[in-house]
Amino acid sequence: MGRPPDAARLSADQERRARAALTRLIEPGDPVIGRWLARMSAVALMGIISGRSDPAPIGPIDSRGARLSAYRARLPSVDPDADLDRVAVAGGRFIIPGDSEWPSQLNDLGEARPVGLWVRGTGSLRLLALRSVAVVGARACTAYGAHVAGEISAQLAERGWVIVSGAAYGIDAAAHRGALAGGGITIGVLACGVDVAYPSGNSQLIRNIAEQGVLLSELPPGEHPTRFRFVLRNRVIAALTRGTVVVEAAVRSGALSTARRARDLNRHTMGVAGPVTSELSAGVHALIRSGAATLVTDAAEIGELIGSMGEDLAPIGSGPVLPRDLLEPPAAQVLDAVPASADGSPVEGLARRTGLSTDEVLQRLYELSSLGHVERHGAHWRLVRRR
Template sequence: MGRLIAVAGPTGALEAIRTGEPPPGVDAHRTAPRLDRWRIRLSAADPDADQAIREHLNIRLVCPGDPEWPTTLDDLGDERPYALWLRGPEDLRYACLRSVAIVGSRAASPYGLRVAADMACELAEQRWTVISGGALGIDAAAHRGALAADGPTVAVFANGVDVPYPASNDGLFAEMARRALLVGETPPGTEPNRLRFLVRNRVIAALSRGTVVVEAARRSGALGTAAWARKLGRVVMAVPGPVHSHSSVGCHKLLREEPPATLITRSEEVIEAVGPIGALAPEPGAPVLPRDNLDPTIRAVLEALPSRGGTGPAQIAVKAGLDLGTVNGKLGLLAAAGFVERAPTGWRLTKQARK
């Protein structure tokens, strides 16, 4: 259909379907059987009903060349959608300027759900649009995380934008229609099928600047989205999981294959991978222990105490390289702070200091 529209235009494509005659410049041998199938399907089309639903639910239709059409979809070439149905207040083209797809398993683990929600929330706080497929598991967690931060999020459906699928996400979709954006290639009322789920993955990949796979089994639609992202030259990222988790086998596969996916553990690393040059993720800081804030001399006295048992001030002074008067004074300060205590054999570390 994309090739037919590219050659004949939308009106010419419709006329070719009605007549069954391929236009000049189109491979007639390959196109004629499809024209026959499309003509049968055309008989069931009801544009007036589509228009009525569109007006009732405030759904809009955008096509290539419209102001809201994301030009990133043009990277799909002949496989570019020839129209998109949108429901919600967000502007699709603007939302996709800074966007990341977060996808993964429907049967997600608690670990995966938390990672997806936290990462989406943190990205949304930085005004990055979170794109996903609206499915159970990782997709829904990503959308909810973005909404929790009052940030932008886009769900790409494999059905009409008025059809809540899965039905258990009806409340989520209603909230997204009010605050975010629902996107679909098919007209209102269209039910999903397996092929449509596979086909819509290319749209998720093309709309975003990169795709993060949080959890994925060996056979997973999320891996299909990652494959499209790689084909389109987008950044492919994967979150590692437990080595025994079936839900992370696909992620580990992405990290091992050539070229490997970028390993992601936090939102700052996502922005580093897809954001502007210089947006480097800060190094994760080491945990601050109570002893880290001690004066260097006091810390030297503390470090001179044995890990087990007690010792006298003289032995501590030798190990710390300090005079006995200084050591006695610092031991008093350490005792007041709860780091050391008196013992029959001298001074020893408290349980708190040994942690």
């Protein structure tokens, strides 16, 4: 016999509250917490951390109790009810594994899976992430990089793809703006609380993302970013999406960590080539050269890689159709044999070059003459000079 509905709801609320408390206690992606949560509920774990329960179940993982002591030292600053109220006032919510909105692909992170996500925005994160692609790159990007990121993101948005990035300066901001300009949806994965506008120069963009898309973070409201949190944030971007596109990245760029995580998670990793003289493209070129990323140039090629088989195909690239492309093979063969020199060549010489009979060569020459490709000068034929 199952639990009464009120008991089940109470249990779910307690688990949510316990996981909200954990986000205040730990740094994102803490593997020890991940291993503990694989063995027990967050409610049980918080009971051990707070000292209300016997710590024996976590003994083999934390034999000296060092981590447990560190978590207990942070307990006085933990108030999950205040955090849940604060995010609600900001128009957000806190989602956890098991919720209908939880993106199951985050489970691929294993022990580094988020214990929960603080979210702002009206769309369902799970549904939006089903057809999403990450566009990342250098903060100090070039005008070329910003243009390409914006164009690709707008094109992807027009094809129904959700753009995911980190709301930072440079390529991230260009990707978000491109998606919004294309009338699409974009997701910003933050390294701070969802109620914190960081960087401040992108505050209006971050507000726009919250209104027209989704903001999410592993960190509770009010938390500010650190260098390490930016790196940890990248694994969520990689896991959440079906593929990652790196537009510009130096050899030691943080964007490359997102690409590496995407590759490790068996997601598609793609790169956009840049000038060979640009240090900001050196990291992307190295990815492509090593085979760790696929070269892409537009949204169609990206969609073909990460989209539905047989449905998101890129058009076959081709140059403009020239008049000579429409010639029949014998006529094209004769045209290739006609010299461009002022002297030209007699019919017999063209017959020897092409292996065709003199009658057929003459016939083809008159066809080519009527099309404006060749001209006759006495007994010789030459190419028409274009002015």
